Amino acid sequence: MHSTNSETNMPKLPKKNERNALAFSQVSNGLQIKGRVWIEREGKTYLSWGRVVLLERIEEYGSVSAAAKSMQMSFSHAWHLIEDMNALAPEPLVEKQVGGRRGGGAWLTDAGKRAIEDFAQLVRRFQGWIEQERIE
Amino acid sequence: MHSTNSETNMPKLPKKNERNALAFSQVSNGLQIKGRVWIEREGKTYLSWGRVVLLERIEEYGSVSAAAKSMQMSFSHAWHLIEDMNALAPEPLVEKQVGGRRGGGAWLTDAGKRAIEDFAQLVRRFQGWIEQERIE
Numbered sequence: 001m002h003s004t005n006s007e008t009n010m011p012k013l014p015k016k017n018e019r020n021a022l023a024f025s026q027v028s029n030g031l032q033i034k035g036r037v038w039i040e041r042e043g044k045t046y047l048s049w050g051r052v053v054l055l056e057r058i059e060e061y062g063s064v065s066a067a068a069k070s071m072q073m074s075f076s077h078a079w080h081l082i083e084d085m086n087a088l089a090p091e092p093l094v095e096k097q098v099g100g101r102r103g104g105g106a107w108l109t110d111a112g113k114r115a116i117e118d119f120a121q122l123v124r125r126f127q128g129w130i131e132q133e134r135i136e
Numbered sequence: 137m138h139s140t141n142s143e144t145n146m147p148k149l150p151k152k153n154e155r156n157a158l159a160f161s162q163v164s165n166g167l168q169i170k171g172r173v174w175i176e177r178e179g180k181t182y183l184s185w186g187r188v189v190l191l192e193r194i195e196e197y198g199s200v201s202a203a204a205k206s207m208q209m210s211f212s213h214a215w216h217l218i219e220d221m222n223a224l225a226p227e228p229l230v231e232k233q234v235g236g237r238r239g240g241g242a243w244l245t246d247a248g249k250r251a252i253e254d255f256a257q258l259v260r261r262f263q264g265w266i267e268q269e270r271i272e
Binding site for chain 1: 166167168169170171172173174175176177178179182254258261262265266269271
């Protein structure tokens with residue numbers, strides 16, 4: 001039940017200088033419209049591209065530290081983002097086990113899997129909108 | 137022929153912690169979708185919210201320094217943004233006069249006025265799209 005980039009059609013992580021575009025129009029007259037969307041809860045960032053990719057990577061690697069490493073993100077930053085999402089969500093998106101026979105690990109709850117899918121669908125609809133946009 | 141925020145319906149400048157949202161959905165189940173768009177030319181940022189507000193302020197104040205000051209932007213940064221837009225555009229968006237009887241000044245060309253209007257219309261369409269979006 002992995003939700004990888006290829007399955008959800010989530011764009012790959014952007015390079016730093018790409019302003020984190022999530023959707024891109026066609027180039028028309030040399031111009032291209034780009035954009036991003038995110039979801040807030042109680043006025044605070046809840047789901048954004050980086051957060052959702054982190055969820056995907058946790059699902060893929062089964063570990064917060066491996067997920068963070070794959071994104072060149074510090075473990076403490078990844079941990080902070082997960083705590084933040086879990087606190088904002090009606091039910092936690094990520095569950096973690098510290099230590100234990102398998103050396104601990106992390107996995108997505110059903111709510112976490114739904115969060116990825118909801119965000120990916122939003123991004124697909126956003127891409128659909130931006131694709132039919134034109135600037136003179 | 138001023139193009140002020142109120143005429144073009146451009147959102148006001150965001151506070152620093154608002155992630156520069158340009159469009160906002162209704163709040164549904166405590167969730168709100170926010171987003172931003174920008175326009176690139178040759179892979180470089182051409183028009184974005186900050187740049188277009190700078191153009192509007194130049195039209196309003198007739199001066200790069202006054203426009204920059206009103207946005208708490210340094211003069212050199214404003215000057216850089218204008219040079220950048222002028223270089224990317226097929227024809228300059230801003231014309232400047234240094235010194236002279238009226239002490240110099242800056243004003244928008246017709247292309248500059250069109251750029252504001254095109255961007256404002258894009259933002260209005262983006263707002264229209266995001267308003268009908270819902271997250272479960």
